[in-house]
Each structure stands twice: as C-alpha cells, then as structure tokens.
Amino acid sequence: MAQKQHLKDHFIEQQIFHNRSITAIFFTLILFSMLIFRLFFLQINSHEHFTTLSQNNRVSVQAIPPTRGLIYDRNGIILAENLPSYTLQIIPEQAADIETLLEKLSLLITLRDIDIKKFKKEVRRKRRFEGIPLRFRLTDEEVAIVSVNLHRLPGVEIKAQLSRFYPYGKETAHVVGYVGRINEKELKKLPVTNYSGTNHTGKLGVEKSYEALLHGQVGYQKVETNVRGRVLRVLERSNPIPGNDLYLNLDINLQKVAIEAFENKHGALVAINPENGQVLAMVSMPDYDANLFVNGIDSKTYKALNTSWERPLFNRTIMGSYPPGSTTKPFFALAGLELNVIQLDHEIFCPGFYRLKGKAHKYRDWKKWGHGKTDITKSIVQSCDVFYYDLAFQMGINKMHKFMTHFGFGKKSGIDILGERSGLMPSKEWKKRVRKQVWFPGETVIAGIGQGYVLVTPIQLALGTATLANGGQHFQPQLVSSIQRKADPFPRRVSPQVIRNVPILRKENWQEVHHAMTEVIHGARGTARRLNKPDLRYKIAGKTGTAQVFSVAQDATYKEDELEERLKDHALFMSFAPADNPKIAIAVVVENGGHGGSVAAPIAGKVIEAYLSQFSDEQLKQPVKKETREKPAKKQRTPVNVESDNTAAILHEEHKHG
C-alpha cells in the first residue's frame, strides 16, 4: 500500500517540484531586480547627492592664520614683532575628561586661573575637533615636560605659533598698543571668515586702529580627515596673505630720551614735525609693559594697573584733558593781531590785577605787583596775565573760539589711534547747548589765560604749536608714515593731510609772536631761559604754562601725604625749534609739576636737543622748502595716485580683497 502510494505520488511530486522550481526562479529574479533598482537609484540617480555627502564627510577646511604685519619706527627699528612660541592646546573631543586633564596639566606646568577661564569660555564657541589654546608661550622646559607626558594626556598638543612681542613694550605701550585674545564683543564685529584662524586682535593704539591692515588675509587648507577628525593629508592649500608692515613716524630713541627726561614724573609729551604733522614722539607717563596683555593678563596684575591712582593705563597724550594755562598766550596774541583787535604796537599797563568795568572782582596776575608797561613781546616772555584778561575781554569768547579752532583746539586732532578726547574751547553756543546757561563776561576773561572751561589734550597742544610754527598749516597728526604690503617692492607713503590753512592777515603778526616766543627762552627775563645754553646751534621758541588743578576733589581716595603733591599745579610747556626753521614742535605736560619753566621746559629741551642733533648746521638753517601751502584735503577724495596713496584708500582696498 505504502509502496503503491509512493509510486503514484512520484509523478505528482515531479510536477509540483517542477512548478516550484519555476516559481523559485521568478522569486530569484524579482529579488535581484529589486536590488538592482535600489542600487541604480542610489548610484546613478542620487549619485551627486551622495558624492556631496561623501565629500563633506571626509574633507574639512582649516584656516591658516596670516602672519601679522610688523611695526617699525621711523629708522626701521622694530617695535612689534612675531616671535615663535609654543602654545599648549586641547582638543576637547579627544580628551576623556577635561577637568582631570586640567588637573594633571596643572601638576606639570603653571596654569593660571585666567588661562582656564578663557579656555572654558572658548570651548563653547569653537567647532568640533579644533584645538583650543590653554597656555601661550610655554618655556622650553615646559615644552619638554609636557612632551614627555603627552601619552598620558589625550587631546593635548603643543603647537608652534607666532606670538606678538614688543621689544619696547614699556616705551611704546601707549602708541603701538598691543594685541590680545579676541573677546566675545570683538568676535561679533570682526569678519568671521578672515579671523577663523586668528586668536589675537589689536586692542589698543596702532595695533587696534590699523587692525585691518596688520591682520592680513586668512589662508586655508582643505584636508582629508578620518572619522575622528585626524588630518590625513592636505588636498589643497591657499596660502594666507601676511598683513602689511607699518613704519611709524615715531623715533624710538627720541621716545626713550623723552621718557628718561620725565624721570618719575607723571605727564605727557607729544612731539610733531611741523612740516608734515608726523608724530615723532608720544609719551604718557607712567607707562606699563604692553607684553603683559598679549596672552592674557592675570586679574591681580590688571587690577593693580587699573586701580592705581597713577593710572598707567590712561593715555594722557590723547585722553588727558588739561587746562592749557599760559601756553595759550601766543595763540591769543596772534588772534588779537590777526583779528585786528590789537596792533603790533599795542601796550597796556599791568597793575597786577584786572577788573571788569563796574565789577569789584579782581582778576589777579601771577605777579602780585604787576608787570607795568607791557607790550605783546613782554606779555608772552613774562607771561603777563592782565594783558590777556584785557585782550580776551576785547575779543569776546566767540572770536577766540573761532580762531583757536583753526589750530585744532576743541576738536579731536584726528591722530591715527583711537580713544582721543576732544578737549574744550568754549563758546557762548557751547555753554547754552551743554550747560544750558548764558555766558558770563568773567568767563571770557579767565579763558584768556587758558583757564576756566578751556581744556586741551597734549596732542592738541603739540598740533597747535606745530600749526603756529609752520605759519598756519594745520596738519592731521600721523603716527604711521608708510605701509609696506608684502607684495609691493616699496612701502607706500601715507601723505600728510592738511586739515585746514589758517587764514593769514599779516605775516608780520606771526613773526612777532615767533619772536616773542623765542625771547621766552633766549631773552634775559624769559620764563624758560634755563633752556638757553651758550652752545646751542639753533634758537628755540616756546611758552611756559602753569595750570591750576581742580580735579582733585573728584578723587575720593588718596593718602594724606599725597594730598599736597596732588594739589600742585600742572606744569606745561609748548615749544618749537629751530625758531626760524621749525623741525620739531613739542608739548609737555607734567602733572602736579609746579612751574612750566622749571619742570616741563627742561624735558622739552632734552627732546629737542636729541632730535635736532641729527641735523647738520646747514640743514637747520635751510628754510622751509615749501613756498606754497598745501591745500586742505577735501572730504570727498578724488582718486589718488599710488605714490600719494593714503591709509583710507589702502584700507578700502584691503576690505575689497577680503
């Protein structure tokens, strides 16, 4: 039975099996078709899409920071350079635990709190697999210690970098400034792409105001990375364009002479070349070392600097507002002459005080018993106050304001560093607008001797002196003299910018004032006659000044024994030399220095001497070469030729490249 059934089924079985085999073949073909369709879709239809994804996977773009431009003084002495230094950085993704890693590191090298704080702040903003600097400028010893232990410190790497260094960090801190690590506020303002590889930016001084020129153009490299972000090879590289080198008008040796001359006194000095507005020296005392700031100053040192009553961080040359005192007298004398208020033979009698008509108040002269008969020259040489009380009253404050504005008083000088204060040259309108009060005649009287509302910054006083010296050409003071682009064979000069020409009524008026200023030093009774030395190859013109201090009350904390010192008057001196062919114009303020002639003038004298020593007798006598005066620059500039290219144009160009 079983056998029979088996035989019977054999045929059916064959057929079933045959049918099922055909089904299996179809089944196979269907499954294979599905696979082929799917793969066709992925590889042919969506090929581009996946190629892009694959590229993004493996290729990452890394920024190569450009080398920051160098800064030189007028003689090519380097003021800001890039020194190779070792930076310790951490790739957080590769470090197992940041806290333990930092702990381990702190056992090996010194880690200041600020380093860790800044590091943690930056961890939040950087992209993945990017090294974040923890410590800059490792010593050779530190590099060695960390290198040996590198295997125990996953995620740590030591990178050789260039770090900014200021060989004259103390001398140039207020001028060249410094760079520092980019903070969050700056991050928002700076162009993101161009700074993608940069850790530092200019914070102060030339470093800040010329940031766009100094920084350069970022380069990049396309690198192939593996899944852990490790760079395997460089696919493409575009080199960064280094920043422009800057040459300053500043003479570092002159700067050093000036600083030495200040000894330990506080104050400021600005020296300008009256022929073109170049800033030759710019000193604010006390100073500090700019290098402290480059890689993050620790909070203790910073606090000490910032809260010191000496205010070393305060750039007195452009921010210090001082009552100019008697240094305004040559300007007002000239104003009276040029505005036809007085004539060259003008003479007054000085009884030692001045009184407005109908008023009892006496405006006193510094000389109690008076100067007696006083003409213009005597008024300047002996600094007669009464002469100027009277002159001011005759002119009125608005004429004084207008005339002084020609010389740049009451306005920012436009010097090429930031943070400048505008000083104050008051007028009736000003008082109405700002103080909401009417102008009193008595305020005109004390403005006549540079007191009252009048405030100047040392740069303004130097600039005014230069304008007075060169016969009325009011230049914009310039720190940067030329800009060297790496691609160019020669640096481009920044041409002098004339802001305005002071209108001249009579040359004799100017000569009279110059003569009087020369007598201040060379006359027998000049207030700065101590500068007159028998072996001088040239004559110096100048004017002393003493300004009352009335800002002390604002300072809440000071020690008893400092009080007297700080209540002393500021000593001022403005000067140019040689008197008949000015090559240097200078303004000196010595805070609480006492009398201008005894304290401020000697400092100026030393700087003048040092500066003019480089000129031969002939050069000193050589008259001013320019016969015609340059025209002031228009606001809307016509295209400039390359030679006389100026900063603004180059800056503009740089931005286009960016």
Place this chain on the structure above:
Amino acid sequence: MASQSSSPSLFFRLHIDLTLLMGLIALIAIGQVILYSASGESMALMQRQSIRLGIALIAMLLIAQISPDTMRRWSPIIFIIGIIMLIAVLLVGTKVLGAQRWLDLGLFRFQPSEMMKLSVPMMLAWFLSSGNIPPRNKHLIIALAILLVPVLLIAKQPDLGTSLLVTSAGLFVIFMAGVSWRLIFGFIFAGIAFTIPMWLFLMRDYQRQRVLTMLNPESDPLGSGYHIIQSKIAIGSGGSFGKGWLNGTQSHLEFLPERHTDFIFSVFAEEFGFSGILILLSLYLFVIFRGIYITTQAHGTFSRLLGASIVLTFLIYIFVNIGMVSGILPVVGVPLPLVSYGGTSIVTLMAGFGILMSIHTHRKLLAH
C-alpha cells in the same frame, strides 16, 4: 553537459561540479580583492581569511563525497545533536558582544547555530520526504514545530540574522514540498491580520518606536541610523564606475562601520560602482541558477528539497545583506556570502555547496 556523458569526467568522479566550482571561485576571488581594500590592506587579516577559505573548500570537497542517501539517514541524529548544542549554548555558552552564540570546545570555539543552517533543512527534508508530497496538514504542523524549536533557540541567543536564515531555509523546504498556495497566502494574511491589532493595541509606544527605527534607521542618524546613512553615502558616491580599488573614502577614512564584515558590499559599491555591482550580482545569479539546475536534475525527494533550500537560502543571504546595506531592509546581521570576512559562515556556506555537488554527482548511482 560533459558531466552527463557516458564516461564521467575526472571532476565528476571526484564529485566536483566544475561549473558551480568556477562560479564560487570567481566570487571568492572578488571577495578577496575587496576584503583587501575593506580591511585597510591588512595582510594579517587576509591570511586568516585565506586559511578559513582553505578549510571551507576542503569541507566542501569532503561533504561532496558523502552520498545524499547517507546524509538523509544521518539527518535526524545531526539535528538532535544540534538542538542539544543550542541548549548547551544558552546554558554554558561564551558571550561575545552581548550575544551568547559560542560553545567552547577546548580546541576551538564552535557556533552551533551555523550548523543548524544546514541541519534544519536536512531534518525537514528527511521528515517531509518520508511522507506524502504534498504533505498533509498533520505533517505540516509537525514540520513547523521541527522548524520552530531551533529558530526560537537561536533567536534567544540573540542572533536575529541566523534565525532568519534558518527560518527561510526551513520554509523553503516546506515550500518546495508543495504546500498549496492557498495555505501560503492564508499564512501571509493571517500574519498581517495578527500584526495590525498587535501594533494598535498591544504594543507600547517605545516598542513601536523601536520597530519604526528598525524599519527606518534614518530617523535616528546618530544611533542605529548612522551605519545605514554612511553605507548609503558609500554606495551612492560610488556612481557608475566607482572611486577605484583602494580609493573608497568612506571605508578607508573609517566612516563606514563593520566594513570588512556585514557592510563589505558598501565598500565594493563605493570602489567599483554600479558596473562592478552588476558583475557581482551576475556571478551570484549564475551560482543560484546553477544550483536550481542541479536541484531540478536531482533524484529523490530529499535531495531536491534540501538542494533547493540551500540555493534559496543563499539567495536570501544576498538579498538581505544587500537590502540591508542599501537601506531597504532593517539591519540584521547577515554577511554577504563568500565575500564578507568571517569564519564559520563561510564554512557552512561551502558545506552547503558541497551538498549540492554531492546531489549532482551521486545521481547516476541512484538513477540506474
């Protein structure tokens, strides 16, 4: 066919099917080439794989010498031993990567679930060939029970890939034995009818989420989706002609996971492109069709059922692996047959082809 001539060739007498062997060797050769690239040009790894291939080839040749009749008689015993070993694995097995699949036999480690890939279809072929064809419902239920025991044991290890392959191997035997289409579709509909209410009422949210992620891995790009996304990028960026041998960026830069085992197809697709894939799939198709041809020529129900099951399981291997790496099937650990790196699977596969060769070359003895 030369092998069917009156004077059988040398190969036929050695129980070797030359056509099938050539197809297999071509696939193995391609596999070695791509493995060299996928392993990051590791000679050590190539060496180990070569040794395994050697063992696998010897196993194939040895098994080809055993007649299908002998195999049939040994089937129940092998099956019972296999079940015992599966239970042993669950009790005393070695854990590797969270799954308990290995038996430590002192000299070497053994994966009993691999053996079941052949033992289950053998058992079912033995059982069904001894009864009526097509099987009666009673036999069918017994057959399903025979299948279910090892599948559940393997799934518990857990080894989803192998239990899937064992299930399909068993089901193919039942299918080839001639289960009526009515029953087949009935099961399919029953399955769907069972799944829907379970999905709607019985499963919890997180369970549904897990199933959805398995079906659509891209919804979880950092977790389970990462492998598939990277694999699709590898395949898609290969394009028509590929990036060239050893030039696959996805694999060489280690974006592609498991690149020398389960995801080796993606490496191949990236480096050789769509044209390369067509060649590879043609070779697979060639081997499958040769296998189907062998089963249609086979004598005896046992041989036919077993042979067809082996061939169709091979097909499932290919489909599941490529479907998985190209993102149309969920990720289950199924290697690309003859290409992926891995010892036991290649030995089992070659043993399967050994059975096919045996079926083909022992025919005459049965026929006459």
